[in-house]
Amino acid sequence: MKIIQVCPRFLPFLGGIETHVYEISRRLVKNNEVFVFTTDPSGKLPKEEVIDGIKIRRFKSFAPNESYFFSYELFSALKKENCDILHSHSFHSLTSFLSYLAIGKCRPKKFIFTPHYNVGAGSKFRDFLHIFYDPIQKNLFWTANKVICVSKYEKEMIKKKFGVPEEKIVYIPNGLNLEEFDTVEKQTKLYDFEILFVGRLEKYKRVQEVIHALRSVIEKYPDKNIHFTIVGKGPYKQSLIKLTKNLNLSDKVSFEEDVPKKDLIKIYKRADVLCILNRYEAFSIVTFEALACNKPVIAPNAGVFKEHKENNYSIFLFNNNTELISILELMIGKEFNFKNNLSCYDWNAITKKIELIYSDGE
Numbered sequence: 001m002k003i004i005q006v007c008p009r010f011l012p013f014l015g016g017i018e019t020h021v022y023e024i025s026r027r028l029v030k031n032n033e034v035f036v037f038t039t040d041p042s043g044k045l046p047k048e049e050v051i052d053g054i055k056i057r058r059f060k061s062f063a064p065n066e067s068y069f070f071s072y073e074l075f076s077a078l079k080k081e082n083c084d085i086l087h088s089h090s091f092h093s094l095t096s097f098l099s100y101l102a103i104g105k106c107r108p109k110k111f112i113f114t115p116h117y118n119v120g121a122g123s124k125f126r127d128f129l130h131i132f133y134d135p136i137q138k139n140l141f142w143t144a145n146k147v148i149c150v151s152k153y154e155k156e157m158i159k160k161k162f163g164v165p166e167e168k169i170v171y172i173p174n175g176l177n178l179e180e181f182d183t184v185e186k187q188t189k190l191y192d193f194e195i196l197f198v199g200r201l202e203k204y205k206r207v208q209e210v211i212h213a214l215r216s217v218i219e220k221y222p223d224k225n226i227h228f229t230i231v232g233k234g235p236y237k238q239s240l241i242k243l244t245k246n247l248n249l250s251d252k253v254s255f256e257e258d259v260p261k262k263d264l265i266k267i268y269k270r271a272d273v274l275c276i277l278n279r280y281e282a283f284s285i286v287t288f289e290a291l292a293c294n295k296p297v298i299a300p301n302a303g304v305f306k307e308h309k310e311n312n313y314s315i316f317l318f319n320n321n322t323e324l325i326s327i328l329e330l331m332i333g334k335e336f337n338f339k340n341n342l343s344c345y346d347w348n349a350i351t352k353k354i355e356l357i358y359s360d361g362e
Contacts, residue, residue, distance in 0.1 A: 001032045001084040001358060004108075008069040008093035010038040010058075011051060012258075014232075015200055016285050017089050017116050020150070020174055022054075027351040029053040037078060039069045039095065061095075070094045078102035084109045085358045091115035091137060100140050110358060113144035117154050118280040138162045146357050150174045150283040153304040172354060174283045175347035180265060181292040187270035191227040193332045196271035198264070198286040199278075201234030206277035208243055213325045215247050221332055226252065231267060233257040268293040273331055275324075279303055287315070291340040298327055314338035 007021045025034045034054050039061035040047075049056045061071035075098040078086075086108035088099035096113065103111055141147055141164045149155035149171050158164050195214065197207050207230060214228045230240065230253065237255065244253040259267070268274070274290035279302040281287075287297050287305075291313050299305040301317035309315045314336070318324045 002035075002082070003028060003032050003085040003087065003358070004035045004037055004078070004081060004083045005087050005089065006037045006074075006078070006095055006099045007089040008039055008061075008063075008095045010036050010056060012045070014258075016174070016283065019285055020114070020116070021089055022051075023175065023177070023347045024351045024354055025054045026052040027348065028355060031355075035083075037074055039063065039071045039074060041069070068092075068094045071098065074098055075102055079105035081106045082108075085112060086110070087112040087114070087358075088140070089114045089116060091117045091140070096140055097137055100143055103143065110145045111143060112146050112148060112357060113140050114148040114150070115140070115154070115158065116150065116282050117158055118282055134161075141168070144168070146170055148172050148354065148357065151304045151307060153307045154282045170357060172350055172357075173345055174285050174288070175345045175350040176285075176288055176292055176342060178292065178342065178346055180261065181289075184262060184265045184269060187266050189270060189272075192224040193221075193226045194271040194273075195226075195228045195328065196231070196267065196274045196290070197228070197276070198231045198268075198274065198289070199276070201230070201232050201237045201240060203236045203239070204278060204280075205236070207236070207240055209277055209321055209324070210275050211240065211243055211247065211249065211253060213321060213328060214252060215249060216325050217328050217332070218249075218252065220329060224332060226332070228253045229256065229267060229271065230254070231256045231259055231264065265289070265293065268295060271295060273298055273328070276300075276305075277324075281305070284308075288342060288345055291315075291338075292342055294336075294338045294340060296331070296336055296338060298324065313340050 005021050005025055007017055010018055011022055025036060028034050036054055036056045038058055040058040041061050041063040043060055045058055047058050059071045059073035061069045063069045079102045088096040090096055141162050147169045149169055150173050152171055155169050155171050199205055218226050244250050268290055274295055274297045276284055276287055276299045279300045281304050290297050296314045296316060298316045301319050309317055316327050318327055
């Protein structure tokens with residue numbers, strides 16, 4: 001089969017959607033011809049490239065604050081393509097809607113949509129735009145042969161918000177390369193207590209609240225070497241750096257980006273706890289990466305995290321910042337020995353399920 005994956009960004013950018021598209025594509029390419037059509041707002045990356053057998057085409061895009069990713073070039077290129085499978089990713093970017101508009105010309109045998117849908121758009125302005133955007137964008141759900149949701153929580157949101165019928169939706173979670181985590185040994189601790197965040201640095205990710213919580217925890221345990229490691233990049237990074245300086249925490253907070261996966265796993269294994277504060281994650285791959293390292297995760301008592309907690313994973317839920325601080329304080333000085341069974345989240349098995357959707361076998 002000739003498969004075209006469409007996503008707003010792709011490698012070397014890192015994030016949940018980028019990881020998802022890369023992991024399924026590098027497996028699908030073993031038996032198929034796989035293209036990734038994506039955008040490059042910077043204009044600095046190669047327009048065409050092959051990574052692990054995946055044929056990548058990048059197009060100029062207009063992406064204010066690195067959102068929406070409108071690209072007429074991508075739309076024009078899709079109209080000229082013929083393919084068996086057109087698989088578009090991300091409800092929250094215009095690349096999916098451009099895929100929908102191009103269907104009439106490229107006429108794929110199947111159109112598959114993975115929305116990676118979140119309730120919140122990330123800012124008041126984006127939420128405002130969705131008042132007009134959602135009624136148009138919802139056509140994606142009805143045009144798609146199948147809608148793939150990465151969590152049961154996401155599936156229920158889409159059914160409720162857009163009225164998509166049950167038979168059109170299939171639940172296939174995101175995954176992990178489980179063998180990657182087994183090959184990295186236990187790491188020596190650098191601090192008495194290390195808090196970790198991994199992800200894109202946007203205001204709505206609420207990393208700033210962890211920094212405020214860090215100050216409270218340090219004040220209560222002045223004799224402990226407590227540290228917050230932030231791995232990621234994004235438009236809110238400079239604001240976070242400024243906040244750490246204003247709170248006199250520059251020596252207690254470190255920023256890292258473009259960390260190779262093996263080194264990232266070492267950080268997971270070295271840290272004591274992962275903090276995720278965004279209430280509107282559709283799945284949260286980084287949560288499962290931490291769980292694969294048998295580390296506890298602190299997350300909001302909302303959305304998909306309640307679903308993950310019900311599966312008996314080592315997740316601690318909080319309702320407000322006071323509870324967040326309390327959980328962090330309770331963890332200091334304690335050794336945890338969690339064992340999370342994540343065999344159902346293997347990328348190999350997940351890709352096979354997606355390929356069955358492509359080939360009509362379900």
